[in-house]
Amino acid sequence: IEHEIILNGKHWEVIPISAKEKINLDLLKKEIFNELNLIRIYLKPVDGEVDYTRPMILKRGAIVEDVCKNLHRDFVNKFKYALVWGKSAKYPGQRVGLDHVLEDEDIITIVSKR
Structure with missing residues (x-):
């Protein structure tokens, strides 16, 4: 349940929460995340399973090169291609470049060069 108030001529979105009763905490986290323009990227090693427990947090508009730089600076130099699943992919496992x-x-x- 979201509310809006007007204070000093500005519209403010209000989310009532209760830490004690654990009410709307997930909604608050989601809204903070959205307001900060962050995205979650899940990493999947080659021939491995997706790690859903520790996503990489990046700014909205991030590119594959940003993921590589966050992992290790050598990943950009040794980059061959990336496989992507999700909203940005035209089809599951789409092969993409750094941009x-x-x-x-x-x-x-x-996927990196050896």
Whole structure:
């Protein structure tokens, strides 16, 4: 349940919460996340399982190169291609380059040169 109030001529969105009763805490987290323009990217190692427990947090508009830089600076130099599943992919497991723009909750596998 979201409410809006007007204070000093500005519209403010209000989310009533209770830490004690654990009411609307998930909604509050979601709204803070959205207001900060953050996205979650899940990593999937080559021939491995997706790690849904620890997403990489990036700014909205992040590209594959940003993921590589966050993992290790050598990933950009040794980058071959990435496989992406999720909203930004045209089809599951789409092969993309460093400049591919990622979306919230995308899954990515980085394939590097040996």
